[in-house]
Amino acid sequence: MxxxxxxxxxxxxxxxxxxxxxxxxxxxxxxxxxxxxxxxxxxxxxxxxxxGTHSSREVFDSPPPLLPGGHLTENLTSLQNTVSFGRVVLNSAGIAAVYTLCAGAVCTLAGYAFAKYRFRGRDPLFGVIMLGLVIPAQVTLVPLFTLMAELEWLNTYQAVIMPNLALPFGIFLMRQSMAALPDELLDSGRMDGCGEFRLFLKVVLPPMRPALAALGIFLFLYQWNDFIWPLIVLRDGASYTIPVALASLQGVDDTDYGAILAGTAVAAIPMAVVFLALQRHFVSGLLAGAVKE
Incomplete structure (x- = not known):
């Protein structure tokens, strides 16, 4: 043994x-x-x-610079003098903030309706919305531009904000997240006397905070980085967003790459900080949107 x-x-x-x-x-x-x-x-x-801290000539040195240079102030001053960069940053921040709030409300309400209400044509309508995920955005540029011209909205902020409020991915994310919400929770709220709008605010939204955080981050970054559509509808340099303003610095004969890179870094740093601070909510919100019915 x-x-x-x-x-x-x-x-x-x-x-x-x-x-x-x-x-x-x-x-x-x-x-x-x-x-x-x-x-x-x-x-x-x-x-x-x-x-972004080097001059245009130093940017193309071989080997490339790996330590900070002494031209950051010069590059930022060039940005301010050329495109009024401070105003451009405020334009982008304001447009992105308003778009995030409005598009977030539209996507959340639409997702709730598709997830928890039964009405004729619900599934075909949702399928049509999902087609927006596979149709290239460039296909819609001409009809959207024509519509903005008919409404006399060209060179206005509402022309940048309004066309993409019902973003297909946002509706899909909120619909999938809200589909996991138990129907019994809604029924109990109705039995306690909640109206539909109060039920939505008091019962539906609190459990959806991770999904709402993910949606907010996605919408803000989407609008902050948007280039093609603002380039088409904005005509006045005073109303430019950051991507459009930086693109306008690219000349045929001379391009101030130091200023462009400094502006790009200034635009990217706040977004990186926001994403890193809220990445836990972003990941959990996307996972909540992955619930399969």
Missing amino acids: TTTTTGTRTGRGPRRSRARSKGRGNGIMLTSGLAIALAAVLVPFYWLVIA
């Missing part, structure tokens, strides 16, 4: 050692892969910030 027990323990020892060695090897490979992925993401962003 003693010999058998000893042999069994002796056999388990090498197996456990091999398992621990394999686990350490997998951990090292995973850590190495994550480190490479992190470097691939951070190195371009680091170079963007560094290049």
Whole structure:
């Protein structure tokens, strides 16, 4: 009996050692892969910030500059003098904030209606909305521009904000998130005397905070980075957004790349900070939107 027990323990020892060695090897490979992925993401962003502190000539030096230069103030001054960059940043922030609030309300209400109400043509209508995910945005530019001209909205902020309020991805995200909300919770609210609007505010929205945070981040970044549509409808430089203003600095004979890179870095840093601060809500909100009916 003693010999058998000893042999069994002796056999388990090498197996456990091999398992621990394999686990350490997998951990090292995973850590190495994550480190490479992190470097691939951070190195371009680091170079963007560094290049924004150099002149246009220094940006194209070989090897490229890896340490901060002394032209940041000069580049920002050039931006301000050329495109009134402070006003441009305020334009982008204001448009993105208003768009996020309005589009968030539209997408949330639409998602709630598609998830919890039964009406004729609901599924075909939702399918039509989902077609917006596969139709290229460029296809709609001409009819949208014609509509804005008929409404005399060209070179106005509402022309930038209004066309994309019912964003298909936003409606899809909120519909999938709200589909996981138990119908019994809504029925109990109605039995307690809640009207539909109060039920939506007091019962439906509180559990949807992660999904709402994810939707808000997505909508804000979508509008903040939008280039084609603001370029088409905005004619006055005083109403430009950041992407349009930076694109206007690219000349035929001379381009101030130092100023462009400095402006791009200034525009990217706040968005990176917001995303990093709210990434937990963003990830959990997207996971909530992945619930399968």
